[in-house]
Amino acid sequence: MTNGDDDLEQDLRDLAGNVPPATRQEQLRARGALLQEITRESKGRPAAQRFRLRSGRGLLVVLVALVTGSGAVAVATQLTSPSAEVQSSRTEPPVYGFEPIPDAAARRIARRVGGNGRVPAQDLRRCRHQEQSAGGVDEACALLLAAYRNGDLRRDRGTPIREGEPGG
């Protein structure tokens, strides 16, 4: 490569030197499109998967529960509140914002959530008990409670249970 070639490449770099990089918002939009594609593919899988996405303002938890019964009903719930963060019981560190839940946990969620997005009150009670016990809460319960508290899932009979209520 000659000096002239060096100059040429430097001039080309200078030419594009003031092009701004994509903003964080644009990056998140592109990432969201990829997530949708991943979710679409995951829907064909036998068990639910959960993905976690950290954004600039909080935590996005995408819960996709595949409910099987008379027909396959997919329930996808997006939780955007920081309060929806769910601590994993797995020992592996999260992988770049994504962490699939074990299939067993996914199946437990799928069993608890009806096709109408409602959760049996007794399951909520059991999860609350689990949460308050010394043993901690399992992953399926943690997800269920987070979704419920965020208002994305409802108790089987009516409105979300407020804190302090029986079963709440």
Add this chain to the structure above:
Amino acid sequence: MTLKVTSAAGGNRNDSSGQLEGMQERASDAELISQSISEPERFAEVFDRHYPKISFYLRRRVMVEHADELASEVFLVAFRRRADFDASYQSAAPWLFGIALNLVRSAQRSERRRLRALAQSQPSTEPDGTDDAIARADADRIWPDLVRALEGLDRDQREILLLRAWTDLTYVELAEALAMPEGTVRSRLSRARRNVQRRLERPYAAYPLKVESDD
């Protein structure tokens, strides 16, 4: 699972020297893509690693409104075709740039508009007034001629020249991205440089020297 360390520049190296002791090991792109066949969500890490560079390159090649769409499309296409990724390449960067190039080819009008916009743009300003003056003089000196020369190149030559100048891909990686032998990359690049210089209104060396400051 075998873990290898991938350099920040997207190149490949194995940690055999022990110099990287203490650095966090992470899966190579090839391993991530392989895992993503059964665990699709693993592909998101490929996005996180490469989106900034792919996006930045596309923003230089085509108008910004198209670049953002194309950058998103690159990863959707890559995800759908991930089973085709050649795992003998540790870094996914050349593969992703290859996809980006194919998408740019479908946006030729946007590419021409982008080049003209670049020629008319002001150089990025520096806080120092002298530096600013130098940058402006350089821009006035050659940018308009350079863009005209680039527009006169055939697509393949323009593509390889800009890929070389606007990314940090090595010759080997350029060959991967363009799906051609390394020798062809080198000869085509050389022809592209010669052609640009021939198309300039005067010999490259005859353009005024850069403005030098007095101090």
